Amino acid sequence: MPTPVWPYSWPSKDITFKIDSGTTYYNAAASRWNNATNVTMTSGDSDVFIAKEVNAGETGWDGISQRSSSGSEITGCTVKLNTFYTSQEKYTEEIIKGIATHEFGHALGLKHSDEGPDKTIMYPNTFSADKVRVTTPQQPDIEAINGKYSSGLQAAPLDVDTEYSVITPHYTTNYEGYICDADVIVEGIVESAGDGSEHTFGDDKDTSLIYTDFDINVKVVYDGSIPCGMLTVHQMGGKYGGKEHKVEGSTPFTIGQRVLLHLRWLNGHYYLINEDEGVHIKQCGHEYVNVKTNNKMHKLTFLQQLEEIKNARK
Ligand SMILES: [Zn+2]
Numbered sequence: 001m002p003t004p005v006w007p008y009s010w011p012s013k014d015i016t017f018k019i020d021s022g023t024t025y026y027n028a029a030a031s032r033w034n035n036a037t038n039v040t041m042t043s044g045d046s047d048v049f050i051a052k053e054v055n056a057g058e059t060g061w062d063g064i065s066q067r068s069s070s071g072s073e074i075t076g077c078t079v080k081l082n083t084f085y086t087s088q089e090k091y092t093e094e095i096i097k098g099i100a101t102h103e104f105g106h107a108l109g110l111k112h113s114d115e116g117p118d119k120t121i122m123y124p125n126t127f128s129a130d131k132v133r134v135t136t137p138q139q140p141d142i143e144a145i146n147g148k149y150s151s152g153l154q155a156a157p158l159d160v161d162t163e164y165s166v167i168t169p170h171y172t173t174n175y176e177g178y179i180c181d182a183d184v185i186v187e188g189i190v191e192s193a194g195d196g197s198e199h200t201f202g203d204d205k206d207t208s209l210i211y212t213d214f215d216i217n218v219k220v221v222y223d224g225s226i227p228c229g230m231l232t233v234h235q236m237g238g239k240y241g242g243k244e245h246k247v248e249g250s251t252p253f254t255i256g257q258r259v260l261l262h263l264r265w266l267n268g269h270y271y272l273i274n275e276d277e278g279v280h281i282k283q284c285g286h287e288y289v290n291v292k293t294n295n296k297m298h299k300l301t302f303l304q305q306l307e308e309i310k311n312a313r314k
Contacts, residue, residue: 001115001140002140002141002143002144002147003105003110003111003113003115003120003122003140003141003143003144004110004111004112004113004122004144005109005110005111005144005147005148006069006109006110006111006161007072008069008071008072008073008074008109009072009073009074009108009109009148009149010073010074010108010109010149011073011074013038013039013040013149014039014040014042015039015040015041015042015049015108016041016042016043016044016045016046016049017030017041017042017043017044017046017049017050017051017077017079017107018043018044018045018046018047018049018050018051019043019051019052020050020051020052020053021052021053022051022052022053022081022100023043024093024097025081025093025096025097025099025100026043026051026079026100026104027043028097028100028101029041029097029100029101029103029104030042030043030104032097032101032136032137033101033104033105033108033137033145036136036137036141036142036145037137037142037145037146037149038145038146038149038150039108039145039149041104048075048076048077049076049077049078049107050077050078050079051078051079051080051100051103051104052078052079052080052081052206053080053081053082053083053086054080054081054082054083054204054206054207055082055083055084055204055207056080056082056084056201056204056207057082057084057201057207057267058084058266058267059082059084059201059207059266060166060167060264060271060273060274061082061164061165061166061167062081062082062085062086062091062099062126062165062167063079063080063081063082063099063100063102063103063126063164063165064079064080064082064103064162064163064164064165064209065077065078065079065080065103065104065106065107065162065163065164066078066079066160066161066162066163067106067107067160067161067162067163068160069160069161074107074109077107079100079103079104079106079107080103080206080207081096081099081100081103085167086099090127094135095126095132095135097135098121098126098132098133098134098135098136099126099165101121101135101136101137102121102122102126102133102165103165105121105122105137105141105145106122106163108145108148108149109148110122110141110144110145111163111248112124112163112248112249113140113141115140117131117132117133117134118131118133118134119134119138119140120134120138120140120141121133121134121135121136121137121138121141122141124165124166124249125165125166125167125274126165126167127167129177160243160244160245160246161245161246161247161248162209162210162236162237162245162246162247162248163247163248163249164236164247164248164249166249166274166275166277176305176308176309178262178273178274178277178278179223179262179305179306179309180309181262181264181273182223182224182262182263182264182273182278183224183263183264183265183270184221184223184224184226184261184263184265184270185221185222185223185224185260185261185262185263185306186216186218186220186221186222186224186226186231186260186261186263187218187219187220187222187258187259187260187261187282188216188217188218188219188220188231188258188259188261189216189217189219189256189257189258189259190214190215190216190217190253190254190255190256190257190258190259191215191216191217191230191255192214192215192255193212193213193214193215193252193253193255194212194213194214194215195212195238195239195240196210196211196212196237196238196239196240196245197210197211197212197213197238197240198210198240199211199234199269201267209236210236210237210238210240210245211234211235211236211237211238212234212235212237212238212239212252213232213233213234213235214232214233214235214253215230215231215232216230216231216232216233216259216261217229217230218230218231222260222303222306223306223310231270232269232270233253233261233263233270233271233272234269234270234271235250235252235253235272235275236250236275237250237252238252247275249274249275249276249277249292250272250275250276251276251279251291253279257281257282258281258282259279259280259281259282260279260280260281260282260288260302261278261279261280262278262279263278274292275292276290276291276292277290277291277292277293279291279292280297283296286298286299286300287299288302
């Protein structure tokens, strides 16, 4: 099955991008797509497609792609590598080239695919429990691009999309990993949503992204030393500057939902661990459903895992 796509494309198969920094990685990314597919990405002068490196700090993402579109056409794109992560020892040159290739996949109009880290360059996580994502376009990715840049185009649903590569501090995708990574685990009711706001990591305006603050009325604290009552969660995406900033893998909360949240405390805010992966919706009875995977989890299983992690910490 081809990798999923957004319903918009660049108006031509010949695409020029401008490299501000990270030349080696972005040139490698372009040749990987050029060699495998029918698009031709060329480094040169562009006002609308920029590729760069920034130090955005401990954001949870090592690469990001932000696109704007009009109708079925992509009208602008900025791709960033976050040197806070890519300067770490575990990030080899080949892995960083792979992240640049993943982000250029988004820039061409590809969505994430959950087929597996060894099956598609568009797998969301750079590092999984036992694997590093492939670093070149695979057959489903190639089919998706060739299909997209040879067939008719559909209308775009939104003005702006943001996509990102998620990483977790322990480089694991299993549930125990989220418990380990969480500063607090709470269950509560979504009370209200604020307006979207621009959030800058560090002093660099270049690192800013749109976040929405949700107020959660916390009923149970499973882990972490905080009181019950109101807690604000900083969720990626939202309405800002007359546009909807939709983030793949970040589903806005609904007022009145009862949610189980795995949160990290960073730069003065609570953030969801891996966005949708850190959210479970409470069902009738004692079951929870993970927003990203749709996997069901019984409350007893959750409590048992939590207990094991807590014991292991002692
Ligand atoms: Zn991505």
